[in-house]
Amino acid sequence: MKKLLVVLVIMFFWAISAHALTVSFPEEVGQGEPFWLEIVSEKQPAGVTVIWMGKEVDYPVDLPGTQRILLGAGLDQKGSFPLAISFDLPQGPLSKHFQVSIVEKQYPIxxxxxxxxxxxxxxxxxxxxxxxxxxxxxxxxxxxxxxxxxxxxxxxxxxxxxxxxxxxxxxxxxxxxxxxxxxxxxxxxxxxxxxxxxxxxxxxxxxxxxxxxxxxxxxxxxxxxxxxxxxxxxxxxxxxxxxxxxxxxxxxxxxxxxxxxxxxxxxxxxxxxxxxxx
Ligand SMILES: [Zn+2]
The missing domain is CATH 2.70.70.10 (Glucose Permease (Domain IIA))
Incomplete structure (x- = not known):
């Protein structure tokens, strides 16, 4: 997905009992654009749940190390939208809440x-x-x-x-x-x-x-x-x-x-x- 190289990437890092997690996603996406949510985990979490646009999805954790989740911005949506990610870690559940901005795109007539x-x-x-x-x-x-x-x-x-x-x-x-x-x-x-x-x-x-x-x-x-x-x-x-x-x-x-x-x-x-x- 070459065109999805993003300028703005938010990185988060947790160190919980030596369990480091990095989450990356574009801070800003255009209306009607897909984007990747990338999760890099030192150890494989038992589960990852994402809530985006009011839809809760349990993603299978079948990829060791890096998990890439495909999400999209609606064509009719504009503004700041919550992105919630929950991890089922050996130390217990961990939930984090972020925001993604969907910016207006001028489409032709x-x-x-x-x-x-x-x-x-x-x-x-x-x-x-x-x-x-x-x-x-x-x-x-x-x-x-x-x-x-x-x-x-x-x-x-x-x-x-x-x-x-x-x-x-x-x-x-x-x-x-x-x-x-x-x-x-x-x-x-x-x-x-x-x-x-x-x-x-x-x-x-x-x-x-x-x-x-x-x-x-x-x-x-x-x-x-x-x-x-x-x-x-x-x-x-x-x-x-x-x-x-x-x-x-x-x-x-x-x-x-x-x-x-x-x-x-x-x-x-x-x-x-x-x-x-x-
Ligand atoms: Zn058509």
Whole structure:
């Protein structure tokens, strides 16, 4: 995650019965940006619990020495937010409370013209849209304690960005929620690879997203692949990084073939491009 090199890093150090712990995280992050919380421990704690954005996560302590936890700043959040970390140490529990500032980012504005039926959906599909949104939100909030992902993420298609993350969209001059993913260029039929290993938790053919695949990478990280011409995985299937999940298409609300890639951390959309080093 090359772009995540931070200027401001807070370091804390405890010496409790010769047990040194160092915690690092950026003091300031932009709206919609992922960040790493790094914990270096002389001895392995029995457990680490983090509370961020009101979500409490027990992280498995399977890495000796350094523990790296992926967190994210919401696109709609601004200000100072508490970050609480609890350690289950041999000497007993230890809790520390910090603050992380989420600073405003200026995302571009984009005007799009689409058929009216896709901007203002007909009454008969409203129930369908609501049902699909509920299923999607539930999938994006799945919190499995197993970590499937590794720290090197794979770009799912080679194509460049046609519409960046966070763009404030106006469809036929009507304001819409910001773009919670990136659009990557790709010809119809281009293979779409899994960004990292995980389990497919939702597939569907949705009104807006078209042929959609959602992969759970564990510990609150999910990736979303939309507008596919074809899905190549089914719900419950385990995928490895680089496995084929589908083919680029233009199903659902799309004006041309492309991959909409979404990355969610603890239910919040973050800019997927921060995950890729190229
Ligand atoms: Zn998109």
């Amino acid at each position: 984009q005007h799009l013209t689409l058929p009216d039926s896709m901007v203002t959906p007909p009454q008969e599909v409203i129930d369908r849209i609501v049902r699909e949104r509920e299923k999607t939100v539930a999938a994006l909030n799945v919190l499995s304690r197993h970590r499937y992902f590794s720290e090197e993420f794979l770009r799912p298609v080679p194509g460049s960005v046609s519409s960046p993350f966070g763009v404030r969209r106006f469809l036929n001059n009507q304001p819409r929620s910001p773009h919670r993913g990136v659009d990557l260029r790709g010809a119809e039929g281009t293979p779409v690879q899994a960004v990292s290993s995980g389990r497919v938790i939702l597939t569907g053919d949705f009104y807006y997203g078209g042929q959609t695949v959602i992969v759970d990478h564990g510990l609150g990280l999910q990736t979303v692949y939309m507008h596919l011409s074809d899905k190549k995985v089914s719900e419950g299937q385990l995928v490895h990084k680089g496995d084929l999940v589908g083919l680029v298409g233009m199903t659902g609300r799309a004006t041309g073939p492309h991959l909409h890639l979404g990355v969610y951390i603890l239910g919040e959309a973050v800019d997927p491009m921060f995950l890729f080093s190229d």
